[in-house]
Amino acid sequence: MNNIIVFIETDNGKLCDVSLELMTKGRQLASALKCDLEALLIGHEVSSLKEELYQYGAKKVHIAEDPKLEYFRTLPYAAITINLFKQEQPQIALFGATSIGRDLAPRVSSALKSGLTADCTSLEIGNHTDTKSGREYKDLLYQIRPAFGGNIIATIINPDCRPQMATVREGVMKKEALSHYSAGETNEIDVNSILSDTDLVVEIIERHIEEKKIDIKGAPIIVAGGFGVGSRENFKLVFDLAKVLGAEVGASRAAVDAGFADHARQIGQTGVTVRPKLFISVGISGQIQHTAGMDQAAMIISINNDPNAPIHQLADYAIIGDLNEIVPKMIKSYKKNSK
């Protein structure tokens, strides 16, 4: 009782990384709180995945299996989750900040009148004293997240309501299986006793899972390459840096015209206008037709070997030098210093 429950997502018969990252974090929190870590697995023919959840430290796996649950639908998934949380009274419940988790978790929190914090970047256990009443709270979940467009970092707590709920994006937490583990318990949820016809009114007519669309407009971090990158092959450097930073790749018109990058990535007057929180400009000189599409970025880092390139005027940090040296150094430094 009063354990930690992680909502598990699956994709094509495999556990999603974000869920395993949450299990890893949940394990740390459970050990700090001296409680157990449990998992909730909903789907169709998913029970064989429980072994892997034990490897990640689950003491108990709650399984709801039914053909009706093959694809995520809010109402039946919410009904099962709400029912389980009422019964098990977890003190903490964690969800991935995915299109599924961000749809399901708020509905569950509303039904349980419990607090939810979206997109946490860090979760810690700590105490709290209410300044008004002087009441002491022990072992609360600190839900730490950026807010206000990333300009502030807020620590949120839910002193009085349980479960304390949070969502976390993929790639934010570390994923680590246990080297030694033992199989835990299983709780088979009786799906049909929980679901009613009204839970099934929304029907899926069609599903197309496709290649990810290029969406540089909405990306919080953009790494953009210019003509100075030199070739389509060398543009891989730009993609590599973007990949480690979880960023999107953009390009100047000169780079697109030269065939280094697709038109969908073009930033500037003849492309899209972006306002990310961080813009890293690689081998771009900084002509007005390009900068008009990116000068509203909250922070700009420019990399160019020409100390007089106009892009440096705009940058918060201007790195003068060879991008072929600098970009690999940035990747190496990030890998070394993150997490």
Next chain:
Amino acid sequence: MTKAFKIVVLAKQVPDTRNVGKNAMKEDGTVNRAALPAIFNPEDMNALEQALRIKDKFPGSEVKLLTMGPSRAADIIREGLFRGADGGVLLTDRKFAGADTLATSYALSMAIRKMQPDIIIAGRQAIDGDTAQVGPQVAEKLDYPQVTYAEEIVGFENGKLIIKRRLERGVEVVSTPVPVVITVHATAPDCRPRNAKQLLKYKYARTLTEEQDNEHNSYLPILSLDYLRIPEWGVNDVGGDETSYGLSGSPTKVKKIENIVFQAKESKRLSASEEDIDSLIKELISSHTIG
């Protein structure tokens, strides 16, 4: 078959956090909120467009905006009217202050009960919090189904709305009965511009508070026209449980706020040396800019 819908669009006035440029920074490097313009939350604009398209497709339908906020949030209603909405309500009361997403959703749901719409459409999330929680929570409070991340409301067949959803790696088409709460994704079409006729018609739309605040109200005679009055609703108008509103109805509390301190506005020149790059990356990680 003709069908007309009553639609409520949930819209929020937000500080333009995407536009925190260097001039919105105070000397200590923190954000000067007062310097940020208040705007119509971008995805709520996409939501308004979807509502107006339903109205185009099903004549006789009616689009109303619902916004919660201080007096100046009446701007949101006017902007909606200029673009084709038929009316709106400003939900405003000191008792709503300090609301987290749950208490906000409760207040909105109580106002929606009074408005009795068939379809509620909101943006997926607001740029000041990015939580995406209010839509689903409003749906739960009303016990309606929810369809999130809508990109297009395709049609109405056999008593059900057909909606295309944008997921992380694809699209899904679902059917849902009404009433329903729909949240709209940024990839949905942009909102149509202001309409000159609507602009002329609603230019002087005012709340009672705005009218009373303005001592030199030269357009007062026009205000006798009913359609120019933007209604303001408070707790007493929508009813419900007082402890579920505002701070007391909010399970989450803010324990601590840290401002991210930005570097000086001057651009800083770095060499390509390992040390320079390492210190830059460390700084970006510690300020949560990356990682």
